[in-house]
Amino acid sequence: MSASTLPPVIELRGLTKQYGIGEAEHRALDEVDLTIEKGEFVTIMGPSGCGKTTLLNILGLLDRSNDGEYLLDGNSVESLSHRRHARIRSEQIGIVFQSFNLINRLNVIENVALPLTYKGMFRTKRLKMASEILNSFHLSEREYYMPWQLSGGQMQRVAIARALVNHPSIILADEPTGNLDSKSSHIIMEELSDLHKRGNTIIMVTHNPNLTTYASRVIHMLDGKIASDTKVAIEQVNEIKNIPLGLHTNKKPISRSAKKRQKKAAKK
Amino acid sequence: MIHLYIFEHLQNAYLSLRATRLRTLLTTLGVAIGVASITTILALSGGVTKVVLSQVNALGGNMTVVRPGVVSRNLDNFANPTIEQTYTTSTITEQDIATIQSIPHVASVAPLMILSNTLHSNVDNKHVPSTVVATTPDLAVTSELPIQSGQFLDPTLNRDSAVIGSQLSINLFGTAQSIGQTFTLRNQTFTVIGVLKYINNPINYNAVDFDNAAIISLESGKAFHQGIAQIQQIDIRADSTAALPGVMKSISNALTKNHQGEKDFTVLSGKDISQPTSRFFLAITSVMTVIAAIALFVGGIGIMNIMLVGVAERTREIGLRKSVGASSGNIAWQFLTEALILSLVGGVIGYLGGYFIAFAVSTMLPFNPIITWQIAAISLSMAVGVGVIFGLYPAIRAARKDPIESLRQYH
Numbered sequence: 001m002s003a004s005t006l007p008p009v010i011e012l013r014g015l016t017k018q019y020g021i022g023e024a025e026h027r028a029l030d031e032v033d034l035t036i037e038k039g040e041f042v043t044i045m046g047p048s049g050c051g052k053t054t055l056l057n058i059l060g061l062l063d064r065s066n067d068g069e070y071l072l073d074g075n076s077v078e079s080l081s082h083r084r085h086a087r088i089r090s091e092q093i094g095i096v097f098q099s100f101n102l103i104n105r106l107n108v109i110e111n112v113a114l115p116l117t118y119k120g121m122f123r124t125k126r127l128k129m130a131s132e133i134l135n136s137f138h139l140s141e142r143e144y145y146m147p148w149q150l151s152g153g154q155m156q157r158v159a160i161a162r163a164l165v166n167h168p169s170i171i172l173a174d175e176p177t178g179n180l181d182s183k184s185s186h187i188i189m190e191e192l193s194d195l196h197k198r199g200n201t202i203i204m205v206t207h208n209p210n211l212t213t214y215a216s217r218v219i220h221m222l223d224g225k226i227a228s229d230t231k232v233a234i235e236q237v238n239e240i241k242n243i244p245l246g247l248h249t250n251k252k253p254i255s256r257s258a259k260k261r262q263k264k265a266a267k268k
Numbered sequence: 269m270i271h272l273y274i275f276e277h278l279q280n281a282y283l284s285l286r287a288t289r290l291r292t293l294l295t296t297l298g299v300a301i302g303v304a305s306i307t308t309i310l311a312l313s314g315g316v317t318k319v320v321l322s323q324v325n326a327l328g329g330n331m332t333v334v335r336p337g338v339v340s341r342n343l344d345n346f347a348n349p350t351i352e353q354t355y356t357t358s359t360i361t362e363q364d365i366a367t368i369q370s371i372p373h374v375a376s377v378a379p380l381m382i383l384s385n386t387l388h389s390n391v392d393n394k395h396v397p398s399t400v401v402a403t404t405p406d407l408a409v410t411s412e413l414p415i416q417s418g419q420f421l422d423p424t425l426n427r428d429s430a431v432i433g434s435q436l437s438i439n440l441f442g443t444a445q446s447i448g449q450t451f452t453l454r455n456q457t458f459t460v461i462g463v464l465k466y467i468n469n470p471i472n473y474n475a476v477d478f479d480n481a482a483i484i485s486l487e488s489g490k491a492f493h494q495g496i497a498q499i500q501q502i503d504i505r506a507d508s509t510a511a512l513p514g515v516m517k518s519i520s521n522a523l524t525k526n527h528q529g530e531k532d533f534t535v536l537s538g539k540d541i542s543q544p545t546s547r548f549f550l551a552i553t554s555v556m557t558v559i560a561a562i563a564l565f566v567g568g569i570g571i572m573n574i575m576l577v578g579v580a581e582r583t584r585e586i587g588l589r590k591s592v593g594a595s596s597g598n599i600a601w602q603f604l605t606e607a608l609i610l611s612l613v614g615g616v617i618g619y620l621g622g623y624f625i626a627f628a629v630s631t632m633l634p635f636n637p638i639i640t641w642q643i644a645a646i647s648l649s650m651a652v653g654v655g656v657i658f659g660l661y662p663a664i665r666a667a668r669k670d671p672i673e674s675l676r677q678y679h
Contacts, residue, residue, distance in 0.1 A: 062591055062671045083595050090593020101588045101675065105283050117276050118593035162592070 007074030009169055009201045010036040010059060015068035017054050017224075028054040030224035031068065036170075036217075041196040042203045043212050046221035052205045053174060055221070059203060060095050060172045061085040073169055090118045094163030098175040100155040102147040102162075109134060109143040112162045119166060133161045137191065153184030160191055164200075171195065173204040177211065189214050273598065277605035284578065284606060292610065295567075295574045299614025299651055300621060302564030307622025307647045309560060311637030312629065313553045319635045323472050324538065329509040330375070331410070332516050332537040333473060334368070334502040334523070336360045359532040360499040364523055365404075368504060371518045373511035378407035380474060380501045381489045387482060388452045389440040396439045399481040400453060401474075402489020402497075410503040411474060418447045418462030420483075427488050430458040434466040435479040451482075454492060458484060470634040474501065512537060564650060567614065568658035575607050575662035579669075586666055587674025600667035607659020608652065615651025619644060 017029040028051040036042055044052045057063035058070065061077065070078045077088060089095075094115075102111045113123075113130035121129075134140055137157050147155060156176060163171055173192065177185035185208075193214045196202050204215070212218045212232075220228040285292045324331060336359040360379075369377050381402040386395050407413065408420040420431055430451075437446040437460070449460050470477040490497050506515040520535050527533070579586070586599055594602075626637035 057672055060591065083597070086590065086593055086595035086598075089591060095591050097588075097675065101584060101591075103585050103588065105287050114589070115592040118589075118595070118598060120273075123275070123279075166593070 006038060007071070008035045009038050009040075009073060010034065010203075011069075011071040011074075013069040013071075015055075015058065015065050015070060017051070017058060017063070017065045027224045029058070029065065032224070032226060034219075034226065036201065036203065038169075038201055039196070039199050040201055041193070041214065041216045042219060043215040043217070044203065044205045044219045044221060045207070045209065045212065046227070050221040051224040052221050056172050056174050056203065056205050059170070060093055061089050086118070090115060091166060092169040094166065094168035094171045096156070096160050096163045096171065096173040096176045098178040100147075100152075100159045100179070102155055102158060104147050107144050107146050108139065108150070108158050111147065111158060112165055115162060115166045130161075130165055133165050134158075137161050151184070152180050153187050156180060156184070156188050157191060160188070160195075164195065169201065171200055171202045173202065175206055176204065177206070177208065185211075273601060274605070277602050278609070280602055281606040281609045284582070285609065288578075291574055291577075295570045295610050296614040296617065298567035298570035299564070299611050299654060300567075300618035302560060302567040302654070303615045303618025303647050303651050304622035304625060305556065305560035305563055306650060307619050307643060308626045308629070308637075309553060309556050310643045310646060311623060311626040311639070312633070312635075314638040314640065314643065315630065315635045318638050319469075320473055323469065326412075329538070330506040330512050332504045332506065332512060332519070332535060334360065334364075334504065334519060335534045335536065336500070337532060337534065358497075358499050359527065360502060360523075361526070362497045362499075364526055364533075365497075365499070365502060367522045367526055368502065368519055371515060371522060373507050373515050375505045375507040376406040376409045378403050378410040378503045379486060379497065379499045380407070380476070380503065381486060381493075381498050382476060382500050383489065383492060385453055387436075387440060390450045390452075391441050394440060396436065398436055398439075399476055400489070401476055401481050401483045402486050402492075403483060404486050407483070407503065410505050413478060414465040414467065416463045416465040417445065418460070420462055421485055425461065425485075426459070427485055428456065428458050429461040429485070431462040431464060431483040432460055433464050433477070433479040433481050436482060437463050439480075453482070453484075456488070456491075458482070458488075468634075474503070564654055568611075568654040571607055571610050571655060572658040572662060574610070575603060575659055576665070578606065579603060579662050579666040582666075583669060583674045583677045586669050587671045587677075590669075590671040591675065596667040599669075600663040603663035603666045604656070604659050607663065608655040611651045611655025611659070612648070615648045618651065619647045622647065 012032055012034040015029055015032040015034075016027065018025055018027045020026055030051075032051075032055065044055065046052050054063065058065050065078060068078075069076060072088065072092060077085070080088070102108075103114070106114070109127055109130045112134055113126040116126040116129060131140070131143060134143055137160070139154065139157060139161065142150065142154065142158075147158070150158065156179075160171075160176070163173075171192075176192070177188050180188060189211055192202055192204065196214075196216070204211070206212075216232050218228075218230045218232065219226055362379075365377060365379050368374060383400040383402065384397070385400050386397050387400075388395055401407075403421070405421045405423060408415070413420070415431075416434060418431070421429065432440070432446065434444045437444050440446065440451055441449050444463055444466075446460050446463060450457050451460070452458070464478055464483075466479055468479065470479070472478075486497060504515070504519065506512045516535050516537060520531075523533055523535075524531050589599060589602075590596075623637065623639070630636050
């Protein structure tokens with residue numbers, strides 16, 4: 001893969017995060033070393049309190065580590081100012097939350113366009129880009145709906161569209177299906193899986209072991225350390241990348257449908 | 269890029285304020301009341317000052333006025349506003365008049381001894397409350413009082429002659445043609461020898477409404493006061509504008525000498541004459557300004573209160589905005605813009621409302637409120653100032669929120 005020649009998207013060296021001092025000291029992350037290459041779909045699993053959300057927050061620059069190094073696209077970002085962090089969040093990171101976090105006052109398209117605001121983009125251009133991304137999520141006819149007029153699954157798709165609108169280097173998802181029923185969960189995972197196939201780097205935290213079937217790499221964490229790191233059969237990312245999203249709307253999980261897709265690709 | 273954010277913040281503020289209409293309206297009203305009171309006060313007091321100032325200007329730049337007592341601009345005036353010089357013994361004496369008359373370049377000198385009394389008309393036995401001014405014939409020159417019929421006071425005339433204002437003439441005798449008529453004042457009979465033109469100038473530096481006043485000689489006035497002149501003011505005209513500063517200085521020196529070195533009088537000219545025309549008015553204005561400032565302060569507290577509620581309500585939104593790339597500065601500006609819109613809209617409403625009140629009140633007053641850009645600027649900058657002062661803390665609080673904590677709210 002061509003990705004190997006570029007610096008890894010994320011590189012963590014001895015990353016440590018501790019809360020409290022002295023007796024009350026608690027290490028949420030204990031010298032974590034982790035390298036994530038471009039195009040990987042990583043799921044992070046583990047029991048509550050193992051530090052996976054803390055890790056995600058640090059990766060998303062919402063939190064700072066106490067020790068260690070964090071390289072994003074080959075640049076050290078840990079010691080930068082709050083303002084620079086905000087800039088990086090705006091340009092390189094997309095976050096999907098468990099509870100969607102759409103702003104109720106704004107309609108769908110404005111919610112999706114929100115991250116572009118902080119890139120200093122004009123409103124017309126923002127809305128145009130948001131509209132394009134919503135179109136690829138088949139949400140065009142919902143553009144002017146208000147968030148409360150949507151189902152949970154639709155809201156999360158809007159939230160994913162929002163995370164993607166600024167073309168981030170990494171997409172961080174914290175239990176994206178945690179608030180959804182199994183059918184909506186499935187749709188959301190299909191969307192994430194599609195994004196992955198189109199070359200996006202996704203890091204997802206989840207409790208649900210079933211969802212790991214979508215991932216290319218599964219990391220188990222325990223007590224602030226990485227307990228296991230398994231790479232699943234690597235997908236043919238580059239080949240599938242250019243297929244329009246629409247063709248994949250009703251597909252089964254990746255591992256089972258790999259052959260089918262290869263056939264389709266061969267026909268073309 | 270900044271202008272882009274401004275537009276964005278304006279739109280955001282509009283949406284969030286629209287979402288809480290009633291709250292917004294009430295908060296705006298708080299500011300509007302404060303600004304309205306300030307605008308009203310400025311417009312009306314400006315109106316008074318303008319009236320007096322234009323009179324002083326019309327008289328030319330050679331006018332000066334001596335008043336008893338020292339005009340102090342400290343808080344004592346406000347704490348004890350009703351005590352005017354009228355009721356206390358004047359520090360200016362008849363000797364002072366003579367002294368001033370002997371100063372070179374003094375063209376005319378007119379002392380004013382003001383009495384408030386009820387006049388009894390010889391026609392219909394009417395009782396009319398009126399202001400009585402005891403003065404010398406020079407007053408016609410110093411204050412440029414126009415005569416409609418008859419003549420002004422004259423040293424050669426009988427002591428019991430009087431010149432009356434045209435409105436007083438109508439009130440007393442039912443006609444403006446009242447020469448030869450008589451009225452009694454404290455059982456003393458006066459004959460009308462002249463009627464002034466209707467000048468409609470109730471507010472002036474003499475603090476006398478000449479349309480409604482009777483002018484008698486200083487000797488007659490003294491007779492009511494055991495032969496002592498109780499002088500509230502001396503109007504002096506220098507023979508030229510250039511001579512005025514020298515005249516004022518000479519008056520000051522001469523009177524200080526007369527008063528055994530005690531400077532218990534004030535020599536005023538130009539704009540200063542118009543300001544303390546009425547201490548009572550000054551005190552009212554000051555008290556109202558303080559009340560208006562308190563109203564504005566309360567309005568500001570309203571803004572801060574509502575902004576803090578807004579910040580608390582939108583904690584998650586703040587967390588989300590930060591997580592999608594908003595810097596603390598962006599968040600602070602977003603909330604500050606909202607506070608500024610509240611205060612500015614309140615300011616505009618208050619400004620317009622203030623003029624509405626001012627014009628409504630002025631229908632009952634003898635002068636009109638003034639409209640100047642300064643008043644608009646003061647009102648609106650007060651409003652914006654309140655917005656900034658009381659919006660800053662909520663905005664900073666919003667900006668300082670930790671995104672993780674914020675997003676965790678209401679999970």
